[in-house]
Amino acid sequence: MKVILVPAEGHDDSEHALRMAAGVARRFAGRIECFALQMPPLVNLTWDPAGVAIMSGADLDHRRTREEAKRLAARIMSEEEVPLEPLPDESAGDDAREGAPSGMMTTGVAGMGAVSGPAWSWNDKTMAGDAFLGAYGRAFDLTVVCRPRPDGASITTLESALFESGGPILIAPPRRVEKTFGETIAVAWNGSSETARTIAFARPFLRAAKRVVVLADDGGLNDQPSGAMIRRRLAASGVPVELRTIAGGGIRSGETILKEAAALGADLLLKGAYTQSRLRQMIFGGATSQILAKAEIPVFMAH
Template structure:
């Protein structure tokens, strides 16, 4: 977890995501990159003076929100003692890789020994940018969607388009050292298997890992006991907790069990049923995104 991406916004929940990213960066000697997540201002194509005024006002709001997001990121990283660093050179740029000095920058990019952060001043970077840009990072940290805060489209862009995992910050400050007790919601899906693989640095650093499983309802899919053996072989301190029949399909039951066990991080494969089905009938992922007070590590 060396390369961490965090979209910064001007609402209160964004601070919690930034602080969680700082915690992860310190733990794994990682580097955070932040940018202001915003939609482009609406363009008014009319020629009348009132239309020009509306366009100017929207542009002004955009710049103000962007500056507020930058100030928030700078304040949080300063309070978290994460050092500001220059934005790394982009190896895909048109610079000559053989030019003196370039090799040093690129060689050092993967040799991070302490936590640092940089600000990307990308103009009008929205959800599409977040999803695509996240492919160059090990982890994207986002806020739990709420009407007064982050959008579900932001989370889903990072989840579906980045190709990597996301870490979801609940709408409150998370205690330092979170991830000592990890609950893994095992439902036999490829999405959850992928999530476990991405989360290996967190699992190895944990003091206790509990695999939650409903072995009676997995049919021919690998059992919770098999996942326990897999993690144990990697040196992870893991135990198995069997939930009542059907419990692993309920987001509310998963959250209740994880909380009762004292978990401070939940691992869950995202949307193991289709998003459309979850919108109509509900599903574990949708329930967790709506209600979790724990940090959640997800992948699809």
């Protein structure tokens, strides 16, 4: 988890995502890149002076929003003692920047040089919306987003990072969490490829944890790997892992997963996202939708 992307947004929950990103950067000596998440303005297709005035006002509002987001990020990172570092110049190759001979590769993370400790930088990309977040996230190990709420982050922001980045997301609950979150991790194992992928992405967190508990319903997975096999997989890597079975198909209930995680004292939940289709979950409900609606602990997801 060396390169971390986190948008700064214009709602109260954004502070929690920024603080969580800082916590991840401190734990893994990572670099954070922040930007102001904004929706592009409507395109003015007329020569009406009034329309031009409206667009000029909208552009001014966007600039003001970006400055407010930048101040928020700077304040949080200062409070979290994560130093500012300028963005690298991506217009030149590493060889040119470092003066290396032609054909010789130089080392570093995202062009930032060797990582020796946490740092953050600000990307002043204008009109950077959900589509930018998803595509840009492909260059990062992790994207940190807020849990969607009616008066906070949008579900489209989360889903853009989840489906378009190709990597994992870390979801901040609508509250401030302990800096040491991730000491007790609950893994909701339902036999899906999405959850297997989530476990693979989460290796740094799993290895750093003091306790990992695999939640599984071994009686209902048919030919899919059992929870015992996942426990064996993690144990082989030195992860301090236990197995807890959930009866009656409870592993497919988001409310049951959250209840079990709370009973364990878990401060991080690993869950494969949308192992059923989004449309089906919109109509009938599903574990992912329930967790996104109610989780009060950080959630690590991949699809």
